[in-house]
Amino acid sequence: MAHIAAAADPVAAFEEQLPGVLKGTHEFRGELTLFVAPSDVPKAARFLRDAKGLIYNFLSDISAVDYYEPARGHGDYGDRPERFGVSYHLYSMLYNRRIRLKTFVNEDAPVVPTLVPVWPSADWLEREIFDMMGISFEGHPNMRRVLLSEDWEGHPHRRDYPLGYETVMFSFNADEISKHKPFAEE
Amino acid sequence: MVTTVKKPAALEIPEGTENALGQAQTWQGALDDLRGLVSERAMTGETMLLNLGPHHPSTHGVLRLLLELDGEEIVTCLPDVGYLHTGIEKSIESKPYDKALVMTDRMDYLAPMSNNAVFSMAVEKLAGIDVPERAQIIRVICLELTRLNSHLVWLGTSSLDLGAMSVFLYCFRERERVLDMFEMLGGQRMMTSYIRPGGVWRDLPEEFLPTLGKFLDIMPARLDDYEKLLTNNPIWMDRTKGIGVVEPEDAIALGMTGPYLRGSGVNFDIRKVMPYSGYQNYEFDVPLGDHGDVYDRFIIRVHEMRESVKIIRQAIKALGSASGSFRTENRKFAPPPRAELGRSMEAVIHHFKLWTEGYSAPDEEVYVAIESPRGEIGCYLHGTGGPKARRVHFKTPSFMHISSLGKVASGHMIADLIAIIGSSDIVLGDSDR
Numbered sequence: 007m008a009h010i011a012a013a014a015d016p017v018a019a020f021e022e023q024l025p026g027v028l029k030g031t032h033e034f035r036g037e038l039t040l041f042v043a044p045s046d047v048p049k050a051a052r053f054l055r056d057a058k059g060l061i062y063n064f065l066s067d068i069s070a071v072d073y074y075e076p077a078r079g080h081g082d083y084g085d086r087p088e089r090f091g092v093s094y095h096l097y098s099m100l101y102n103r104r105i106r107l108k109t110f111v112n113e114d115a116p117v118v119p120t121l122v123p124v125w126p127s128a129d130w131l132e133r134e135i136f137d138m139m140g141i142s143f144e145g146h147p148n149m150r151r152v153l154l155s156e157d158w159e160g161h162p163h164r165r166d167y168p169l170g171y172e173t174v175m176f177s178f179n180a181d182e183i184s185k186h187k188p189f190a191e192e
Numbered sequence: 193m194v195t196t197v198k199k200p201a202a203l204e205i206p207e208g209t210e211n212a213l214g215q216a217q218t219w220q221g222a223l224d225d226l227r228g229l230v231s232e233r234a235m236t237g238e239t240m241l242l243n244l245g246p247h248h249p250s251t252h253g254v255l256r257l258l259l260e261l262d263g264e265e266i267v268t269c270l271p272d273v274g275y276l277h278t279g280i281e282k283s284i285e286s287k288p289y290d291k292a293l294v295m296t297d298r299m300d301y302l303a304p305m306s307n308n309a310v311f312s313m314a315v316e317k318l319a320g321i322d323v324p325e326r327a328q329i330i331r332v333i334c335l336e337l338t339r340l341n342s343h344l345v346w347l348g349t350s351s352l353d354l355g356a357m358s359v360f361l362y363c364f365r366e367r368e369r370v371l372d373m374f375e376m377l378g379g380q381r382m383m384t385s386y387i388r389p390g391g392v393w394r395d396l397p398e399e400f401l402p403t404l405g406k407f408l409d410i411m412p413a414r415l416d417d418y419e420k421l422l423t424n425n426p427i428w429m430d431r432t433k434g435i436g437v438v439e440p441e442d443a444i445a446l447g448m449t450g451p452y453l454r455g456s457g458v459n460f461d462i463r464k465v466m467p468y469s470g471y472q473n474y475e476f477d478v479p480l481g482d483h484g485d486v487y488d489r490f491i492i493r494v495h496e497m498r499e500s501v502k503i504i505r506q507a508i509k510a511l512g513s514a515s516g517s518f519r520t521e522n523r524k525f526a527p528p529p530r531a532e533l534g535r536s537m538e539a540v541i542h543h544f545k546l547w548t549e550g551y552s553a554p555d556e557e558v559y560v561a562i563e564s565p566r567g568e569i570g571c572y573l574h575g576t577g578g579p580k581a582r583r584v585h586f587k588t589p590s591f592m593h594i595s596s597l598g599k600v601a602s603g604h605m606i607a608d609l610i611a612i613i614g615s616s617d618i619v620l621g622d623s624d625r
Contacts, residue, residue: 034556035317064444064460066561067587069572084555093572095559095587099444099458102465106559127447130595131587138281148229153274153624162282163583169286 013101014059016040024053039093039106044118047094047109051124054096054105062096062105065125068132069093070139074165088112090141094121111141120146138163230260230268239267246275250353250610253620255594259606266609269601271594276624281584288550288579289315289389297383299586300622302345305338305374306564308387310586313468314560314571315389319553321525324516327391328470332507333404334377334387335469335562336500340411341370342565342617343493343500347418350490350614354431359421366414369407376400390526391519401508411501419494432487436600436612439484446596449589450567451492452616456484462563474506486615493617525551550579566590566617590622 016038020028027046032039042050054062071091073083083089088110097104111118120143121128132143133152140161142149151158160167175183226234226241233239239262246256254275260268280299284292296307309331316323323331348363371381376397378384386393422428438448443456453460461478463471479495481488519526527546528539545551553575561570567589574583593616600616601609 034554035320035558037558039557065447066568067559067570067572067585069583069585069587071557071574071583073582093557093559095570095572099460104559106557125447126445126599127592127595130591131447134591151274153277155274162279165582167282169282 010100011058013103014057016054016060016105019057019060020050020053023057024049027053037104037106039108041108041110044092044109044111047092047107048119048121048124050107051094051096051121054107055124060098061100062098064097064099065121065127065131066095066097066104067093068095068121068128068135070135070141070163072139072163072165076166086110090116090139092118092135092141116141117144118142119144122146137161140164226258226270229270230258233262233267234260238262244609246272251613252349252618255613255618255620255623257597257609259609261606264605264607266601266604266606269598269609271597273591273594273620273623276620278621278625280625281586284584285581289319289553289581290546290550292581292584293388294383294385296586297385298621299625300564300566300569300588300590300619301382302342302619303338303565303622304382304384305334305387306562306569307586308385309335309469310560310562310564310569310571311573311584312387312389313562314558314573314584315553317558317560318556318573318575319389319525319551321390321520321522323391323469323520324518325470326511326514326516327518327520329507329511329514330392330396330518331387331469332471332474333504333511334392336503336507337370337373337404339500339565340497341367341374343497344370346493346565346614346617347490350611350617351422351428353610353614354428356422356425356428359418362414362418362421366411369403373400373403373407376403388519390522391517393519395518401511404504404508408501408504412498415494415497415501422490423494429487431608431611432490432615433485434483435486435604435608436615437483437485438600442599443484446599447592448567448596449592450563450565450617451489451496452567452589452593454478455481455489455492455615457481462561462568466561468560468562473510474503476503486611489615489617552578553581555582561587564589566619566622567593569622586625588622588625590618590620593618594623 017031027042027050028040029043030041054060073086074089075082090111092109094107095104096107109118118141120132130152132146136142136149137151137153138161173183234241239260242259242261244257244259245251246254256272258270258272259266280295284295293308293311296311297304299307344363344367348360351359374384375381376399378386378393438456440456440458443453443458457480459478459480464478476499479492481492523542527543532539533543555575555577557574559570559572561568569589570587572585573581576582601612
C-alpha cells in the first residue's frame with residue numbers, strides 16, 4: 007500500500023505555502039473556518055484539494071448568508087466586513103475531517119470566481135446561490151437561475167426580500183379579495 | 193409540388209410580445225437561449241429536441257428534462273428543476289427553531305425523519321443541547337425505518353419504470369406497515385415531525401415495539417422475495433447491467449453521495465466515518481459496488497435494507513438498558529411535562545418562554561451532515577443570537593444527483609435514461625425545497 011502522508015494542520019500549511027492568502031480563522035464547536043478574499047477562493051480551494059496532508063477532495067456544500075439586518079439598517083453587518091458571506095464546506099475522505107472556507111462580498115459587486123473547474127459539483131450549487139442570493143460567479147459556464155423561473159424578479163433569500171402573505175378570505179372580505187385574484191379569463 | 197411549413201398553433205405567439213426580461217417571445221428566441229448548452233446540430237434541426245416531463249410517471253415527480261436526441265441516442269440531457277420549490281429555507285428564517293422543524297418534513301417526503309434529524313442536530317450543535325441516550329436510540333430506530341420506507345418506495349417505483357409491476361405492489365404492502373408505525377409515533381403517516389431538537393416528541397407508545405418486532409420478523413423473507421423476482425431475472429439484468437456507469441473519481445467530483453457513490457465503489461458512509469446518534473455502537477456492513485452501474489446501485493439498496501433490519505434489532509436490545517429520557521431534561525430547550533405545570537412556577541415560566549419566544553442560539557454557523565437514504569443531507573445553519581435563524585441551507589442529495597444526470601445519461605438510449613433516473617433515487621421535493 008502506498009504511503010499516505012500524515013494529516014497536516016491546514017492553517018500552518020497555508021502560512022507556509024500560500025502566505026498572505028489566509029485573512030483569518032475562526033473555530034466554533036470544533037468546526038474550523040478559514041477566511042479568504044473572494045479573488046483567492048479558487049487558489050485556496052485548489053490548495054486545500056491538492057496539498058499534501060490536506061486533500062479536501064469532496065465539496066459538500068456551498069451556501070451563502072446575508073448579514074443585512076432590516077431593523078438595524080443598511081451598512082451595519084455587525085462584526086462582518088461585508089454584506090454577504092459565502093461558505094464552502096469541504097470534506098477530506100482521506101483524513102475524515104471537514105473544513106469551511108469562507109469569503110465576504112459586498113452588495114455593490116457581489117461576484118466571486120467560480121469553483122466549477124475545481125469541482126464540477128459546484129455548478130448547480132453556485133447557480134442556486136445566484137438564484138436565491140444574487141451573488142454571481144465569474145467564469146461559470148451557465149450562470150442562470152436554477153430553481154426559480156427565468157423572469158423572476160429579485161433574489162428571495164436576501165434579508166430585505168419580504169416573505170409575502172396572502173390575506174385570509176372571510177365572508178366579509180371575500181368580494182374584495184376575489185376582485186384582485188388572478189382568475190383565468192374566458 | 194408545394195410544401196408549406198406551418199408551425200403548430202401552440203407555438204404561434206403574436207409578434208412583438210415580450211416577456212418580463214424584455215425578450216421577444218418567439219420560438220426562434222427560445223432555441224437561441226439554448227446555444228452553447230445543446231450541440232450545433234440541434235440548431236439546424238439535425239437532432240431532435242424533446243421535453244421529457246415535468247409531468248411524466250418515470251421522472252419521479254416534477255422533473256423536466258430537455259433532451260437532444262440523435263435517433264434514440266441522447267446527445268445532451270438538460271435537467272430543469274424548481275417546479276416544486278416551496279421556499280422552505282426562507283420560511284424557516286421567520287420561525288423559532290422548534291416551530292421551524294415542521295417545515296423540514298415537507299422537503300424529502302419519502303424520508304421525513306432524516307430531514308427532522310439533520311435539522312434537529314444542527315440546532316443542537318448551534319445551541320449546545322445534549323441529547324440523552326434513550327432519545328439517540330429511538331432516533332436510530334426511526335432513521336433506519338425511514339431508510340426502509342424510502343428504499344421500498346424506490347425499489348417499487350424504479351422497477352415499475354422498467355416494467356416489473358408486481359414488485360411495486362409488494363414493496364408498497366411492506367411500506368404501509370412502516371407508515372403505520374410512523375403514525376403510532378407521530379400521529380402522522382408521512383409528515384411525522386417526530387424527531388425534534390433535544391430528542392424526540394414523545395416516548396415510544398406501548399404498542400410500537402411489538403409491532404416493530406413483528407415487522408422485523410417478516411422483513412428478511414420479504415426482501416428475499418423481491419430478490420427472487422429481480423436479482424437473477426435476465427430481463428432486469430439486461431436493462432440494468434452496464435447502464436449509467438459512473439467512475440469513482442467522477443462520482444466524487446460530481447458531488448454524488450449515498451448509494452450512488454458507493455455503487456461506484458467509494459467507501460463513504462457518514463454513519464461509519466462520522467458517527468452520529470451513537471451509530472458507532474452498532475454492528476453493520478456498508479455494501480459497495482464494483483461497476484458503478486444501475487444494477488450495482490440496486491443490489492446496494494437491497495443490502496442496505498437488510499443492514500437496516502440488523503441495526504434496528506440491535507437498537508431494540510440497547511433500548512432496555514439505555515439511560516435518560518426521550519428528550520433532554522434541560523428546561524431551557526424542552527418544555528416541562530404537563531403535570532409539572534400545576535406544581536412549579538418555574539415550569540410555567542419555562543413553558544411560557546418556550547411557547548412565546550423560543551430559545552436563543554448564538555450568531556455562529558454550523559454544518560451538520562447525516563446519511564439519509566439518498567446520500568449526504570447537510571444542514572447549514574447560521575444563528576442570529578436570537579430565537580430565529582439568519583440562514584438555513586439544506587444540501588440535498590437529490591439536487592446533486594439531478595445536476596449530474598446530464599453527464600451520466602449522455603450517450604445512452606432514451607430507454608436507459610429511465611433506468612438511470614430510477615437508480616439515482618431522486619425526490620423532487622428534496623431537490624427543490
